[in-house]
Structures are given as C-alpha cells and as structure tokens.
Amino acid sequence: MAENIPAPTVPSKHAVVTGASSGIGAATVRKLRADGWHVVAVARRADRLEQLAKETGALAFAADVTSDDDVADLAAFVAERGGLDTLVNIAGGARGADPMATAVNDDWEWMFQVNVLGTMKMVRAFLPALRAHGHGTILNLTSSAALAPYEGGGGYNAAKFGQHALTGALRLEEAEHNIRVIEVVPGLVRTDEFALNRLGGDPDAAAKVYDGVAEPLVAEDVADVVGYAVSLPHHINLDQIVVRPVAQAANHKLIRKL
Template sequence: MSEVKRVVVTGASSGIGEATARLFAARGWNVVGVARRADRLAALAASSDSIDTFVADVTSEADVAALAAYLAETGAVDALVNNAGGARGSDPVPSLSIDDLRWMLDVNVVGVALVTQALLPLLRAAAGASGSADIVTVSSTAGLQAYAGGAGYNAAKFAVHGLIGALRLDLRGEPIRVIEVAPGMVQTDEFSLNRLGGDAARAAAIYEGVDHPLVADDVASVIVSALEQPWHVNQDLIVLRPVAQAAQFAVHRGKLTPRL
C-alpha cells in the first residue's frame, strides 16, 4: 500500500467488528473503531498504535453527527465498514415482539443509513483526493433467505440488503465501491447469546456438532481482502458460509466426510 489509508469500523467492540479492526491495523491501515462500550474500545485501542476509537451509538443522530465531526477534524476517511448490528429473539411472526423488531430495524437498518449519510461527504472527499473510496456493509444470509425463527432478523437484514443495493445505484458514476458481505453461521462470543436473552445452553446448541463454523477472523479476512482488490474491482455481494451450512435451514452436524 503506497500511502496509509483510514477506515472506520462500526460495532468494533466485539466479534466481527473487533476482528476486522485488528486485521486492518495489522495490514497497515489506520483504524477508527466505533461502538457503544467505552471499556471494550479502550482495550482495542491499547492493542495497536494504528487503532483510534470513538464511543457512539449508531442509532443516535447526535452521536453519529459527533462522530462525523471528529473524523473531519482528524483526517481523511477512505473506507467505512458498517458492521454494527444484531438480533433479538427467534419468535415466529404471530408472536414476534414488536419491541425487538423495532430494535433490530434501528440497529441494522437505520444505523447503517445514518452512518453512511454522515460519512459520505468525507468518503467523497477522499475519493476526490486519492481516486477511490469504499463502503462495506456486513449484512447476513438472513437477508437473502427467510428461515423459521428468523422473522424479525430476516426483516431487518432483507431491508439492509435493499438499502445497500439502492445505495450502489445512487452512487453510480462515482469512484466509490459499495460492497455487501453476507455471512452465514458465524460463531462469536456474543451474537447468539444476546439473541437468546443470555441463555448460554441454547446459544451453544446452535453450533453443536458443526464441523468448523465460521469465526469472526474468517469474516474479517474477507472484508479486508475485498478492500485490498484493485480499486476498479467491486465485489457487489460476497456470501460466505461454513462448508457445513448448505443453506440457512440446512446445516450438517458431524464430521464432514466425502461419500465414496
């Protein structure tokens, strides 16, 4: 990389966001990690001289405006990784918690829109100076295929998939890549635990017997690789799953073996 670029990663306090921030730093990028939990961000910043942090809730217009102002004061923004998101509950539509649905739409869709709008002028400025900029949004295969127990999360991720598709059209003619990364089954410390209200046994059962589910580092490597492609190569939609997961509802449990 001829000159150091700066990337903003939301949801950087844990899981995919944290792994992505660390990998970008290791690959020579300057990183601004954004999340709500100041203590987790402090630990992230302490891990590398290339990582700066900013405490913000991506669903708060005031927080996002403060983030944009801070970034404008401290340097260029060459890339944005919209990673903040999450799931709550696994109820079917007839018993779906509307409060959970509102939360999922806020953090997965409204948050992406707010951050993207606020940082787009900075990304455009960077593209004008260097020739290109990038917006990566981490969605989910839940936004491509509905599944039982996924009602609220399906709704939120289908919405963000549509939002990003529209954004790519909106930015047509500008040297700004719009990339969607849609992971399938990823085993992290918090995602399923938070979704299931802290029920550790139910969270662990999701991955039980699965031969090598994805982990946060796997997704991080795909995100970083997409941004390190030549600037004119845009990977519009990257779907990644563990080999054991053929679809949202088709997961093999047990050792993967060839049928001879």
C-alpha cells in the same frame, strides 16, 4: 518565482469500523491494523474500545450508530483527523427467535434501528467525505438471513433484507461518484455474543446453535474477507460476497455430526 507548495494528499487506508467492541467488528479492526490501515474503532462500549485501542493502536470513539448526535460527533472527529476513504458498517445483530404470532415489538424495533437505520445514518454522515475523496469504499455486513427467510427469523430476516436492499440502492446511486459499495453476507459464524444476545442471554440455548458443527466460521474468517475486499484495487468491486462454513450448504442445510 512561485513557491513550490506540495499538493494536499488524499488519505488512503483510513477506515471507520462500527460494531468494534466484539465479534466480527473487533476482528476487522485487528485485521485492518495488521495490514497497515489507520482505523477509528466505533462501538457503544467505551471500556472494550479502549482495550482494543491499546492492543491494536486504533483510535477509539464511543458512539451509538442509531443516535444522530453520536454519528455527527463521530463524523467531526474523523474529519479533524484527516478524513477517511473506507467506511465499514459491522454494527448490527439479532434479538429473539419468536414466530410472527408472538413477535416482540421491542426486539423488532431494535433490529430495524441498528441494522437498517444505523447503517443509513452512518452512510449519510460520511458520504460527503467519501465523495470528496474520489475513491471511497463502503462495506456493509449483512447476513445470509437477508437472502432466505426461515421460521423464527422474521424480524431479523426483515431487518437484514432491508439492509441488503439499501446496500443495492446505494451502489446504484454512488457509482457516478466512484464509490464502490460492497456487501459481505456471512452465514453461520460462532462469536461470543451473537447467539447469546439473540437468545436472551441463555448460554445453553446459544451453544446449541453450533452443536455438532465441526468448523463454523469464526469472526476472524469474516474479517479476512472484509480486509481482502476493501484492499483490492479500487476499480474492483465485489458487489456481494456470501461466506459460509462448508458444513452450511444453505440456510436450511447445516451438517451436524452429533
């Protein structure tokens, strides 16, 4: 008589979240863990990751998404722990607000590395596992900077336009593998680091970005949207979700009550 061996189970609600040391990435880890997900939290800053892991029960993995070696090590780490069904690419950011006439090479190169190439490297590394799973999800966090250019935003616009474009191409390429590809497109979000990092660490300049805006989005708002999108039944694909505060009717129209 044949031995009754149970079929292997396919992991579900197993996510990798990048950019997890602060802001939207950290809030997304908290949201998914609260909703019962298994999460591998990824970022460069190991100390912050360890603190988040203690708080939430997520697994921490320190890695730079622009490093081929780090990404390969991360993929092996995840595979050893049962794999994943969902990849959430939050890592990204902006540096500088200079017009094209005074564009800084290092700022532009960094933005392309982390927003575009970092996303590509993460997707490339995890596509085999997501295809094998049969019901994989990839969510890329872009920005409303990907939808409309603005003065002083050339480098960030270009990087986020690039990330937006690769997300669209990925959706077309991977539909036949039953991988849904979601793009979340935030507008103005007040976090501890985004504007500060963009504006060279100047706290006064960073604070002015949000001056007079009664209720800008916060990281937890965007994390709620991410959590909702990846938790829907798999046959539902939210191709693109633009999320802004009510005060931001468009990139160029922000209501400030000074």
